[in-house]
Amino acid sequence: MLIREVVVTPVAFRDPPLLNAAGVHEPWALRTIVEVVTDEGVTGLGETYGDLDHLAKTRTAARALTGLDAYDRNAVYTAVAASVGADVVTDAHGLTGAATLEKTVDRVFSPFEVACLDVLGKAAGRPVADLLGGRVRDAVPYSAYLFYKWAGHPDGPDDAFGAALDPDGLVEQARLLVGRYGFRSIKVKGGVFPPAEEIEAVLALRQAFPEHPLRLDPNAAWSVDTSIEVGRALDGVLEYLEDPTGGIDGMAAVAPHVPMPLATNMCVVTPEHLPPAIRQGAIGVLLLDHHYWGGLVKSSHIATLCTTFGIELSMHSNSHLGISLAAMTHLAAATPAVTHACDTHTPWQDGQDVVAPGALRFVDGAVPVPDGPGLGVELDRDALAVMNEQYEKCGVRSRDDTSYMKRFHPTFSPRRPRW
């Protein structure tokens, strides 16, 4: 199973104007699609970020993998690490926490690891979930991921989702997503309006959806004191409060004073963050993300470690396509400790995808594990070509929610904490 060739293709797809603490989503979201082709003619798929620095590193790493054995993922990791060197890559938006060298290598390695597992699964005729230990659930529950949003991009027509700028708008958006996908949990992306307004929105959702577990995630937009006030105001309402404030120290200062667990995909984002977070009791839930936790196997090891220390698991998401959704679904299906519904941006992509339709679907808010070998999804080459052309033409080269927001609101500041 020697790697004969690795093909790296950047793609762009339409994204609605979703608001967050860093600004607003641009009209185009970027991803990179990785194809690992072996000497036996089996091709494995991976998906990762599309930002220029990361794309360059992914391309350099791809060239270093020719001739390696798809079974030998330690050798693949070593080659990726050597190709990354000492360069740390940071996201401009800062929504997935601090960058470190290990996290940079883990991020570059991840799509190749997923693609190698896809190869091995296809060769063995078994789903990736089987390679990760076997499925403990046949379908993986996801949450309705609500965003405050404008009706459309200021330079374009309104989109099909409509505006959501107050509690009624968010409740209406929840009805749309729950109605269409059957989600049984709801997450609100906060950090956009003053906390009192976001509390009001969560309470309106609680009234409209009395049975749905609710989460709120302001991406560290609040001070420690504000986080404690909001946490107490939502006593009995939230399943967990996600990244109310920044840093392990900040989260540890909030945790003992609020009634619900704190969750994160910002202050614990790489292995070296775990010891201090555990020592200080900073978090109760970790949102895994195989795209920056070094792929599926390492994520599953992190989950085991978290369970040992009483930390529960959920899963984080940025804008993504079907290869990522398939990988997330196999990982969560094979990881008993992922007991909270996972996040996904899938509804916001509104059917745009690089994978052929059919393998991935939502049933009662959950994605059944694809049955086919490997990830169980096939590349739609026409869609890939269209999205690659969109990438070439769209002009976006790195996600920058803040600059895009400042085009329309020049005084906007992404300063955190803001409240």
Ligand SMILES: O=C([O-])[C@@H](O)[C@@H](O)[C@H](O)[C@@H](O)C(=O)[O-]
């Ligand atoms: O897409 C967004 O705007 C989200 O805010 C995303 O970038 C975050 O990383 C993420 O969803 C989160 O849970 O923090």
Ligand SMILES: [Mg+2]
């Ligand atoms: Mg988050």
